[in-house]
């Protein structure tokens with residue numbers, strides 16, 4: 422079985438989601454630390470230009486976006502499941518909701534407290550990339566609105582747990598818990614008591630402890646150079662025949678991937694597409710041929 426290699430950074434909530442998925446399944450994995458802001462010269466050859474963290478590498482296949490990463494981990498290691506009762510649709514929809522509604526306003530509640538201590542390059546990078554200003558002054562100005570947004574979302578989460586169920590979908594942990602958890606985790610870790618005091622976190626704490634208890638599995642640190650060498654020594658997994666009626670494109674077409682959430686310039690040759698993923702092929706001197714996989718949820722493929 423080839424190594425699971427996670428390209429990640431400690432501070433990132435979306436990376437925490439995947440680390441916990443490894444923990445839930447008791448997996449061994451390799452962790453490659455990536456810088457918190459670009460340039461990321463050892464990361465971009467693997468991801469076709471996608472710049473977000475994390476990405477999961479298995480040989481010469483690289484999976485982007487945690488929605489797809491969790492499904493891929495589940496496909497390779499089905500037990501214990503991340504989708505109890507086969508509820509992939511419900512867990513994915515709930516994950517999407519939590520990922521997209523909580524992250525930015527909650528991060529800004531935190532930066533209203535710690536924003537003055539952030540490196541200027543980080544703040545400028547996120548303004549350029551996301552059009553979001555995480556500086557202390559901008560975050561403090563926006564605090565009344567962001568605090569209300571996050572309070573409303575955390576109250577919905579607490580409502581889901583109000584009948585005493587241990588996890589969001591019932592008795593067993595699911596991908597939805599990991600998606601709803603990673604932002605409150607980030608708030609506690611970086612905003613501490615000051616942030617907790619601004620938000621209704623208390624009813625969520627027992628659930629947060631249950632989620633945290635799954636741990637991170639067993640990590641070994643890997644250097645970026647080693648990870649690139651793993652890709653170079655491997656061939657991407659073979660992909661099947663396909664017709665992509667949704668985009669009207671076919672294998673071998675030069676394509677771009679458009680993300681609903683950001684404007685990363687992602688390009689390559691279409692290698693495969695189905696209802697759940699889009700795969701593009703690229704070749705780079707440091708990696709050889711790599712297949713980079715994106716979820717269909719939130720991403721579209723168009724002719725380059």
Ligand SMILES: N[C@@H](CCC(=O)N[C@@H](CS)C(=O)NCC(=O)O)C(=O)O
Pocket residue numbers: 433434435436457458459472473474475485486487488520
């Ligand atoms: N939808 C993506 C979102 C990932 C995301 O936004 N990650 C943040 C880090 S927590 C990021 O990449 N920020 C910009 C960067 O690090 O370049 C996923 O689920 O993986």
